[in-house]
Amino acid sequence: MPTSIAIADDHHLVAEALADYVRKFDQYEVLFVAVNGRDLINQIQQSNRIPDIALLDLHMPEMDGFETTLQLKQLYPTVNVLALSMTDREDHIVQVIRNGARGYLLKGCRPSELRQALDEIMTKGHYYSDFLTSQLIRNLNAPGESSVVPIFNLNGRESDFLKMACSELTYNEIADKMCVSPRTVDGYREVVFQKMNVRTRVGMVLEAVRHGLIQV
Structure with a gap:
């Protein structure tokens, strides 16, 4: 069975680009592409299909990545959240991890790092990049x-x-x-x-x- 991925990002080009990359990875499939957290949760409820991993933009209208992470943890605890952001703010990293995210990835990363993050979340249950480690340890x-x-x-x-x-x-x-x-x-x-x-x-x-x- 392929690993199922859901994507929530209000920037349509970014969301579709992420979806295209994931579709190229062996043993991965894209279930949903949502415009915000509320849309994502609605799609899960309507389809009755729970993704293995949710790629969440932190900054979205209606329901951002921080709140969506909390909601998924409560409603669908088997979903592994990988947070996505354009910034490396330490307070954002700490907050989303406290909310239940299993990793944090900058949007400027290479496709190979995205693949590595997905693989490690499925095999180890988390993705702790060198960037994430250095930010937390230092601050x-x-x-x-x-x-x-x-x-x-x-x-x-x-x-x-x-x-x-x-x-x-x-x-x-x-x-x-x-x-x-x-x-x-x-x-x-x-x-x-x-x-x-x-x-x-x-x-x-x-x-x-x-x-x-x-x-x-």
Whole structure:
């Protein structure tokens, strides 16, 4: 079965260009092309066909990509949202990921990156590009630790590690700041990864953002 794609973008030329690219990819099909989020949801309801991935422009009339992501998460939680934007604003990235998006792609990307994003969302459940990672790691600051513990059951030292790891500090620098050995930091990392159900530092940061543990 081909992977089904829905596209929502109020710029018709952009939407059709995206659809044309997707149709050229093996094992992908385009179900809908909508002019905004409300139109997309209406088409899903009327056709009773739920796409595997929704490519959503963030800025659309009536229902933008931020609200559409929330609505899809509530109504059709199996839909994986890939957000599309002309800008790389950190607050937009953080907000749409918190709303449930599985990736963020600039419209100026090459078709090969679009294909990579679609493939990784289907195989890994997310697309964390180098661009997305650098924007989040560089610009995020941690809030107080009280909100960290209840969600993932982290103790105080694990919470300290999480906050420092969501920055540009290396693991050796984290060890120095925590006054422990690098081996101990490795232990914190493995425990936090397990509790947050992630495999990489990038995944940890994204989960922290998704649960509101990190603020711009």
